Amino acid sequence: MRLEEGWVPVALSSSIEAGTSAGAVVAGSEIVVWRDTGGTAHVWEDRCPHRGMRLSFGFVRGDHIACLYHGWQYDAAGQCRYIPAHPNLDVPQTIKVPLYRVAERYGIVWATASAQALLPDVGAQTDIAPVRSVTIDCPAAAVRAELGLEGPISVITLDGDRLLAAVQTVAPARSCLHLVLLDAAPGPVARQKHHARWAQALRFRLETASEVA
Amino acid sequence: MAQPTLYQYELDEASYRVRLLLSMLRCDYETVAVDMFPGQEHVKPAMLALNPQGTLPVLTQDGLVLHGTAAILMYLARAYDPAGRFLPEAPAVFGPVVTWLGFSETALAPALQARLAAMFAAPGDADALRARARAAFRTMDDHMTMRHFDGQDWFCGDGATLADIALFPAFALSRDYGIDHDAFPALRRWIRRVRALDGFITMPGIPDYH
Numbered sequence: 521m522r523l524e525e526g527w528v529p530v531a532l533s534s535s536i537e538a539g540t541s542a543g544a545v546v547a548g549s550e551i552v553v554w555r556d557t558g559g560t561a562h563v564w565e566d567r568c569p570h571r572g573m574r575l576s577f578g579f580v581r582g583d584h585i586a587c588l589y590h591g592w593q594y595d596a597a598g599q600c601r602y603i604p605a606h607p608n609l610d611v612p613q614t615i616k617v618p619l620y621r622v623a624e625r626y627g628i629v630w631a632t633a634s635a636q637a638l639l640p641d642v643g644a645q646t647d648i649a650p651v652r653s654v655t656i657d658c659p660a661a662a663v664r665a666e667l668g669l670e671g672p673i674s675v676i677t678l679d680g681d682r683l684l685a686a687v688q689t690v691a692p693a694r695s696c697l698h699l700v701l702l703d704a705a706p707g708p709v710a711r712q713k714h715h716a717r718w719a720q721a722l723r724f725r726l727e728t729a730s731e732v733a
Numbered sequence: 734m735a736q737p738t739l740y741q742y743e744l745d746e747a748s749y750r751v752r753l754l755l756s757m758l759r760c761d762y763e764t765v766a767v768d769m770f771p772g773q774e775h776v777k778p779a780m781l782a783l784n785p786q787g788t789l790p791v792l793t794q795d796g797l798v799l800h801g802t803a804a805i806l807m808y809l810a811r812a813y814d815p816a817g818r819f820l821p822e823a824p825a826v827f828g829p830v831v832t833w834l835g836f837s838e839t840a841l842a843p844a845l846q847a848r849l850a851a852m853f854a855a856p857g858d859a860d861a862l863r864a865r866a867r868a869a870f871r872t873m874d875d876h877m878t879m880r881h882f883d884g885q886d887w888f889c890g891d892g893a894t895l896a897d898i899a900l901f902p903a904f905a906l907s908r909d910y911g912i913d914h915d916a917f918p919a920l921r922r923w924i925r926r927v928r929a930l931d932g933f934i935t936m937p938g939i940p941d942y943h
Contacts, residue, residue, distance in 0.1 A: 531918070532918070535918040535921075535922070537922065537925075540921075540925065542914070542915065542918070542921055543913055543914065543915045544915050545915060577908070577940070579942040588940055652878050652918075652919075653918055655915075655916035690915075696916070709882045709883065712882050713879060713882050716875075716878055716879065716882070720875055
């Protein structure tokens with residue numbers, strides 16, 4: 521699924537620490553997922569309007585993200601606010617990074633370019649514990665087929681636990697599976713590790729299958 | 734003990750591994766710049782007389798001549814880190830540290846080669862090298878994913894060791910040869926911890942956030 525088509529899972533919330541940024545790719549579109557020091561997540565096109573540098577290579581300062589190349593700083597609305605080479609310049613409103621809608625639900629950061637799309641809903645869930653995001657060199661459809669998912673997100677039962685599986689299309693032959701544990705008991709480390717190992721085994725199985733194919 | 738002398742090339746990842754440790758150890762040293770590219774001085778008679786393997790870096794001190802990055806790191810830890818912070822004595826930590834040091838010399842060798850091929854047109858099948866480097870980063874990311882569940886920030890033990898120093902540069906520089914950090918969330922978290930260590934220094938390709 522592309523960002524224009526609906527809400528796409530782009531990271532585990534726990535993987536994007538406050539004051540940091542990460543790059544991601546959704547169906548070929550490069551995005552930057554970043555969290556300001558106040559804790560709010562942002563998803564933007566991963567391109568500085570100045571020279572096209574990926575903003576995910578840059579750094580977060582408060583509620584601004586700065587480009588690594590020339591330090592141009594953008595506020596939470598994507599508006600350029602400061603150009604170090606012209607410290608006294610009132611920065612033109614036209615220097616703006618395209619933003620995506622962003623939401624956090626079930627321990628996952630979601631993004632979309634669609635104004636209408638409804639956020640995925642699998643009912644109220646409590647005691648969510650992150651497992652991991654695992655990148656797999658195979659089509660998203662193959663991941664969904666292996667897990668028996670109808671859409672990009674589904675609750676699955678695995679070795680006695682309920683998990684949420686959300687699949688991100690990265691490229692035609694690359695996907696990312698985001699996995700969180702639901703109804704986690706206090707101190708869920710053993711179960712988190714168990715399912716993280718399961719995800720590694722799944723990656724091996726799917727990649728071996730796609731090599732054979 | 735006289736100051737050690739490091740024969741090195743500024744843009745070489747292996748040389749940076751040693752500079753990084755020397756900086757964290759607050760150890761003063763002399764450097765001799767060896768023109769690896771385009772000069773190929775590391776495989777010419779003057780350097781071959783010092784290190785017949787033709788590899789960089791080379792460390793000399795009080796008549797000793799050491800080569801092999803992991804060996805140099807271990808030597809410096811023994812010489813300048815008497816408390817054993819970077820190379821702990823306890824077998825339960827020492828074992829994993831030297832295992833990852835071995836990994837840094839073997840599994841990460843394609844990563845170093847991929848970078849030299851990308852930046853200096855050194856020989857090598859770029860796609861194959863990149864695939865092997867990516868496989869090594871996966872192994873590291875899987876390991877650090879598990880470590881994080883246990884509340885651990887470092888590859889081994891409770892603090893930064895030689896393992897972290899030897900493994901950091903290849904991943905931090907991976908964009909030089911076309912491997913993004915997107916697919917390695919546990920390593921992204923880890924390199925931020927390494928960057929925050931006391932005595933951390935950068936090299937070209939590893940930005941200094943300002």
